[in-house]
Amino acid sequence: MELMICAAARTLEDGAMVVVGTGAPCAAAMLAQKTTAPNLTLMFEAGGVGPRLPRMPISVGDSRTFYEGLMATSMSDIMETCQRGMVDYTFLGGAQIDACGNLNSTMIGDDYQRPRVRLPGSGGASDLGSLCWRVLVITPHDRRRFVKKLDFVTTPGYLDGPGAREAAGLPPGSGPYKVITSLAVLGFHEETKRMQIESLHPGITVEQVQAETEFELECCSPLEVTSEPTAEQLDILRREVDPHRYIIGR
């Protein structure tokens, strides 16, 4: 988990705006702020902007999301700011992800009326995944999650491939950016819009990643090894960001 958080933190450049959720994304954003991106602006979908986070929020709407914050506003203001094009990144999760980065957080099963497991639904995910420029995913990597076909497309990735987002009316130039998993960092091929391995975590092989993925994965060339967290990153993560190991202890 520490490796994933540190890899995610490195993708957030200084001066960017990011809508984060609770848990690992929030830890990654906090770590980025305390290391390479002091001018990273954190936003939370219920309306919190730019808090001095005293602890990890439990809810994306709780009072910590605007503790000593720059603004406590509405959900619409946050979503409109995304839709207007001002927000660079968002972090999303899901029970399933496919090769084009589409996400399912609605249900497992093949009958919508009688799902095997009813999940919460979109919440703000489908909005943020449509309207922010770049979507980041932090997730465990296994075959139940990395599937050929989602049981339900909650949040649009590249839908069924090149041009599909634009055809659906989603903002051009936006879409999934990185999928940071327990095994690798994956990106999306510029033309095919399909997921590809960008770097393997230390000690992990392409075969291992493919074995945990239902769909076919391409590899970038050259295929990198994910940078290990630096001592400074680990120190800040363990001492300042998550001293109680709520996230990194998982």
Added chain:
Amino acid sequence: MELMICAAARTLEDGAMVVVGTGAPCAAAMLAQKTTAPNLTLMFEAGGVGPRLPRMPISVGDSRTFYEGLMATSMSDIMETCQRGMVDYTFLGGAQIDACGNLNSTMIGDDYQRPRVRLPGSGGASDLGSLCWRVLVITPHDRRRFVKKLDFVTTPGYLDGPGAREAAGLPPGSGPYKVITSLAVLGFHEETKRMQIESLHPGITVEQVQAETEFELECCSPLEVTSEPTAEQLDILRREVDPHRYIIGR
């Protein structure tokens, strides 16, 4: 002017909501509050709601419009409250009015590009005249104002007659209600939607009113005489509402 203000004040029932402008409408609303309609809620288009007006505002956006007010909000909130159907009355004016209560506050002349007189334009008038339930007009009465054909339709009254508002997409059941002039109180015929005399001010004849009106006027039957202001109304108007005679002195 005192008679007009008192007649206007009497049309505002207790518990109603009214968007007012500066001048006579504001005086009428204040008078109503202090006499028959203590629960009349005053709103101003720039965002002021429910002030304890210390004096007549000079601008519908100035700080008196929310002096010890219930809410200082946005122009959109006011307009949306009207559009939602919560606002009973608004007062409008204009350089010209026609038989169907359409109003011109945009220009005088027959060439839009080179008007004889450029007037301010709609401001909020066309919005309020579209969205509030009932429009009240307080105006001097003369042939230059009460015209057959407006040089420019700024604000919709009943447009060209029965059904026209609805056909244009304006809210059903809304429209001009009373025109309180220096000579008479006029209303609109339920079916023809044309202006008709409801009551003549004391000493005024139908012929006098018609002489100052370009279009043909019908009369209600029976034709009333406009009630004189009561002693109480006059006293409150002169002592509390407009002690400096800014409005009633005109």
Added chain:
Amino acid sequence: MTMRGNGPLFVEPDCDAARQWFREKPKQMSDKVMSVQDAVRQFVSDDDYLASGGFGGDRIATALLHEIVRQQRQGLSFAGHTATHDFQLLCAGNDTGRGQLLKRVDIAYIVGLEARGLSPHARRVVESGQIELCEWTNYALALRFQAASMGVPFLPVRGFAGTDTFDHSAAARVTCPYTEQELTVVPALWPDVAVIHIHEADRFGNCRIFGTSVSDWHVARAAKKLIVSCERLISNDEIRRDPTSTTIPFYCVDAVCHVPHGSYPGNMPYEYYSDEEHLREWLTVEQDFDAYLEFIERLIFDSANFEEYLAQCGGAARMDTLRQQELDP
């Protein structure tokens, strides 16, 4: 491209019918303070469409939701706009031997309690198929309330197109007359009744909210009937001292209930933090259906009112702890 989602439309976006309602809604600045019991009795009816303010477990109208369950309202529709503990509470009216409280739900987020996990009982209720569902997103539902509060039948949005979320919604597509681009539009949603917990209100219903407003600015204006519960009753003079801080004006409000700790076990910004232990207890006890029935019997149905619930949850001492957690995180 699908031109219209296949989901059911629970409320017709008829802005003229809504205008007529709002025209007739009483707008006197009258004293609206009443008990939670009276407010729910008077303003929440069977088959109403209900909306709930705040953000699931943050600034929620817990006391009012308890009372709706306690009074056993039937056949409600509900806007699940990040509904977490509020949805979990309402589900206590389904499959627990007291008829069917929830009948139809517009979903953006239900069943889950964010990072805390999924509610076993809410899952039981939803997975059984007894509730008619329509899928949306948080912003889509926020926009539906916004459209209603603006008095227009729809608003456009660029999100959630091309997804199953869209297909199971009642959103539609229109072509922009300027850019010719395809846009999603969502229909206005006027709830019959909304319950919102806020910080301060006067007796007439002029309200202040501190911290994030989530969607409550629009929910309050969209609702045909609105019950607010407040931490503090303040004077009308205090409201008038700072009109910039009024978030909800009296003419939107039908009832004002004075309920300190009214969002418990949810978080109330600047007042008290969420009671994570108690929320965990809900999730745990729901795993065993019999234990769950006993739990809600004791905490909700056998409690005469919200004060008794608070007393069972640790009373003043617990509230003080949560206040400390909020003020000194």
Added chain:
Amino acid sequence: MTMRGNGPLFVEPDCDAARQWFREKPKQMSDKVMSVQDAVRQFVSDDDYLASGGFGGDRIATALLHEIVRQQRQGLSFAGHTATHDFQLLCAGNDTGRGQLLKRVDIAYIVGLEARGLSPHARRVVESGQIELCEWTNYALALRFQAASMGVPFLPVRGFAGTDTFDHSAAARVTCPYTEQELTVVPALWPDVAVIHIHEADRFGNCRIFGTSVSDWHVARAAKKLIVSCERLISNDEIRRDPTSTTIPFYCVDAVCHVPHGSYPGNMPYEYYSDEEHLREWLTVEQDFDAYLEFIERLIFDSANFEEYLAQCGGAARMDTLRQQELDP
């Protein structure tokens, strides 16, 4: 029924082009405090589309408008959303021997100063036909800013249909996919630059407004470049003490100018009332063109900055009187 007004569209409602702009707009929380002169030099260009905050003569960015006139910007477009003294000021750049400041105007309300009367010079400029005009209403322009701030190409409205105002606008009609009713829609309007006067800002541009916000919440978010002038510079810690009061966040703001009395002769709620005598002087002097030229020469072009203007208008003593009028009406 006309399906589209015949008025000119000065800004294409292209939300993807706007997205690209906002993506590239710098969003570091950097120190943006600068002089009025530098702010206008850096952020207001010839041919820009300009929007002005407040309400014509209430909470207007007078100092910034003076500087735009003083620096003789050319060919501006302008949103006349209840524009009164602000429009009158900008007209000092037309027909006064310094080229043509205003070229195109979206009108809701221009030329007049509410109950104070019409501006003779503004009438001269507008009636000459030198400015390309498009008619709107106050709410229509507010909605156009709102659409832009939301990032959608249009928003619907039920007003101003069937009028010449509609025919001389660039509004269009659409059919509601739910109700089949005809609705007016107005196109999004992203100003190239907006100037807004506010009460308090920190050095990064986090802003507070007290009293009515008119349309500034949306104008600030719609503007591609935003200059704020403020009565008081406050610390970032003070902003963080009360995030609920932040009306405009730093990421919308390009420049922060500290200008006490910056709305003079306009009203600034809780600070000073409008200077009605001085506004009357403007209206009177404009009746005589030569006197008017001398008047603006002295008050605007020959003043090095806004402080000199204030000094000519009675300086500190006058400001104290207006403060008394505001605080004790």
